[in-house]
Amino acid sequence: MSRRLRSFKRWMKAQSIGVSDSLDLVDGGGDDGVSVVSARDISEGEVVATIPKRACLTVRTCAASEAIEAAGIAGQLGLSAALMHERGLGEASEWYEYLQMLPRRACVPLTWTVGEVDELLKGTELQKIVKEDKIHLHEDWKECILPLIASDPSKFNSKNSGIEQYFDAKSLVASRAFEIDDYHGYGMVPLADLFNHKTGAEDVHFTSVCSHSDSESCEDGETGAGCEDGETGTGCEGETGAVYDGVDNKETSNTNISMCSSDSTDDPTVLQMLMVKDVKVGSEVFNTYGSIGNAALLHRYGFTEPDNPFDIVNIDLNLVLQRVSSSVSPRQVRVRHSLWRKLDFSGCVSQNSEYFEISSTGVPQLELLVLLYMFFLPEKQ
Numbered sequence: 001m002s003r004r005l006r007s008f009k010r011w012m013k014a015q016s017i018g019v020s021d022s023l024d025l026v027d028g029g030g031d032d033g034v035s036v037v038s039a040r041d042i043s044e045g046e047v048v049a050t051i052p053k054r055a056c057l058t059v060r061t062c063a064a065s066e067a068i069e070a071a072g073i074a075g076q077l078g079l080s081a082a083l084m085h086e087r088g089l090g091e092a093s094e095w096y097e098y099l100q101m102l103p104r105r106a107c108v109p110l111t112w113t114v115g116e117v118d119e120l121l122k123g124t125e126l127q128k129i130v131k132e133d134k135i136h137l138h139e140d141w142k143e144c145i146l147p148l149i150a151s152d153p154s155k156f157n158s159k160n161s162g163i164e165q166y167f168d169a170k171s172l173v174a175s176r177a178f179e180i181d182d183y184h185g186y187g188m189v190p191l192a193d194l195f196n197h198k199t200g201a202e203d204v205h206f207t208s209v210c211s212h213s214d215s216e217s218c219e220d221g222e223t224g225a226g227c228e229d230g231e232t233g234t235g236c237e238g239e240t241g242a243v244y245d246g247v248d249n250k251e252t253s254n255t256n257i258s259m260c261s262s263d264s265t266d267d268p269t270v271l272q273m274l275m276v277k278d279v280k281v282g283s284e285v286f287n288t289y290g291s292i293g294n295a296a297l298l299h300r301y302g303f304t305e306p307d308n309p310f311d312i313v314n315i316d317l318n319l320v321l322q323r324v325s326s327s328v329s330p331r332q333v334r335v336r337h338s339l340w341r342k343l344d345f346s347g348c349v350s351q352n353s354e355y356f357e358i359s360s361t362g363v364p365q366l367e368l369l370v371l372l373y374m375f376f377l378p379e380k381q
């Protein structure tokens, strides 16, 4: 077992983070990172980890809480500030051992150089989106983090909160944070963020145990490592840019559901990892980050999956209209465009662009292809 893993396990114990003996944490070191493997057969319904909310790193729990809240920085931006500050504290941070388990930055396109983006994402819609992300993050840093540095230089300075540190922190928050609850908002959840993703075949769910009896009221929209971003708050409340959103607006919100137990004896201050499937000894235990296509997976988490059933291809509607204009009259272009809208098949709208969306799942794909075909039919003479 690696040294950092040993320290992390001791730290988890001190924080009352419970890990079932059914889980093995495997530290591949370097780029391989950490994965979670079953140490014995595990059954559906078993709670394999319990994590007190106070052990999570959030704007509320971090050492710079007052300064961040006074600056009005919230959401993922606030959490990024909290993470930067705790990293800057080094061994003095309450999360030091946890922070040692994180890579310096997530290898997501956001952290690539512009040259790498242009080379590796050439011709894909991500090329433009990632470049816009980078611009938005620069703006966020200038508008929200620089004033924070000015307001409390004892806590924030260019060494722990420079633009590089901000990109590092933001990439980790975007690819690993969970939405905990209304009080904490987004948080880094030790242990829960060590599970890798498997599309549509997860073994475990992240569960926030609530004590009130309306179990339906919080069964929606909670996403785990990493949570769906899509924050478009104004100023420093959220983010000024819709980073990590844009290729799959319709596909993202349905997994890692935060469920409430109706049992009033449950501890509202504890998060759980609950098995949703039997897993055989020696197998990796997977979470899911959502039912999302490969462009979104790459965008947010820096990897893709072969044979991903949720993969989609977006075709810029303007390109389609341009192409159609070359073979039919302008009036016909308008008629076809309006038919497309009437049928409510606008695909998706993202970053001011409208897309045709070709999904790899069943009937809608066929319908879309027929519509596309109709779009391109030459005009009757």
Ligand SMILES: C[S@@+](CC[C@H](N)C(=O)[O-])C[C@H]1O[C@@H](n2cnc3c(N)ncnc32)[C@H](O)[C@@H]1O
Binding pocket: 032, 033, 034, 035, 101, 102, 106, 107, 175, 176, 193, 194, 195, 196, 197, 198, 225, 226, 300, 301, 302, 303, 304
């Ligand atoms: C929440 S962390 C998961 C734990 C991570 N493996 C670690 O070392 O800490 C998310 C990151 O894990 C990696 N990851 C998760 N699932 C993956 C998969 N199916 N294939 C490749 N990389 C994956 C990606 O780098 C992603 O950004």
